[in-house]
Amino acid sequence: MIQVNGLTKDYGARRAINNLKFDAQQGEIVGFLGPNGAGKTTTMRILTGYMPPTDGEAIVAGYDVVEESLEVRKRVGYLPETVPLYTDMVVFDYLKFMGELRHIPNVDDRVDEVLDMVGLLDRSNGYIGNLSKGMRQRVGLAQALLHRPEVLILDEPTIGLDPGQVVEVRELIREIGKERTVLLSTHILNEAQNICDRVLIINKGRIVAEDTTENLQARLIGAERVIIRVRGESDDLAKTVKQVKGVQSVETKDDGAVEFEFSSGKDMRPEVAKQVIKAGYDLLEMRPLGMSLEEIFLELTGVDKKK
């Protein structure tokens, strides 16, 4: 549904995105992750036909974004990062206007339907200017869903929502993503982990990693890291753990807990537990320290972990 090849965009002398290449299939939710200024919004603006790329090509819903821009725009729903809305318009009138621009038949019914989807039916006659940020976000989302687009491009869709709404909107996106292609950008890694089938990590205009969230984690870790904690004194705990074969890089933490690693695929936890108990300790906790997407992200984008 989305095919991007060699996409490049320059703003004057600055290269915002550089030779991007990725694709997204129907029924897939792809997350676009990256620090501020990485080129997420620029890429999305090119894919929605807002601006042409400097070089490269992008095919969205079967049409070229430059040559057949209008066809692309008919099939794409877009929620820009800033959620631009006419604050002096009534919610219903605004959505009706956007629907009329898209030649939606029975536009009144469809507007009600979409308002119901985003839970704003009771605000249908209110002015957009009087809505809270979260509600405006949902009006923006309603606008993007109005014409049942094949491809949905959402720039930071859950920013500014309260936790309850975040869950609802994520649910909605997941539902939509079953049949349509969704490309969403976020800097909330947990969100990408939660709703995306696949994640693209972009930094300084280049894609630095592209995989499913699980694979990304597995690929970067290579070894599994576990923390154990015991009751009372634990001076010799590290020594005890070290004695178990297959355990590497044992390390005592300041609070007495001990961390160790073993190569993935060969689970050493039962053996370590046995030895710890045998040595007379009361084992309180044993917990795997999976590398979080945060850490992967920081590692890939080259930001110092310690900061």
Added chain:
Amino acid sequence: MRNIWTVAKREYDNYFNSPLAYVVAFAILLPIGIYFSLIMFISSQQAMMGGPAPESTPMNWLFVFLMIFLSPALTMRLLSDEARMGTLELLLTAPIRDFELVAGKWLGSFLFVLSIASFTLVFPIAIDNFVTPGIDWKMTLSSYLGLILVCSSLLALGTGISAIFTNQFAAFFTTLGLFFFLWFMIALPAGYLPEGGDVLNYLSLSDHFSNSMNRGTINLGDIVYYISLTALGLFAGTTAVEIRRWR
């Protein structure tokens, strides 16, 4: 065409939510109303003492003259505000051509001005009823045609300039400056030039109306002039929107 109409309709409705639009309507209709009572007063005196029959066309001249100063207020935010608020991003990613967007904005403002102008039709009708032998309707209609054409070109140029700016006041003063120049100043040097003065006269915004259509003469050159200006404004606006995309 349908998209132009959709954009125009929203813009037209939007004027009725805007205090500024009412101020503009008031600032046009009030002086014309006062002028009307003056005409009625003078013609009542002339009815006793004899004199030329009253005309309604000076009121249309006043309308156009006021539009020079007031129409920039109607067009200043048409596209500049969309750019400032970011809503332009939604319009430019909707399946609508840049020209349709600009033309729709212009049409919305044009229809609003036509609505104001339609109120002034009361005055020639009233004069015609009160005064014998009535007014020259051919001249009145020619004057209204001129008024419509001048407003069309003013609003198109204003829309075009609005597309260039992100700040509505920058758009306002640029538009006002351009109209001032085209109405008052461009023909000034014509008399002093050894040749080429005709060209400057032709470019003057006021000449085609004040000395021509407002006096009952309709000629093709005047109509072409105003239609060209309208086209130029819309073309400039479309180009400005396209340039915005590339930035």
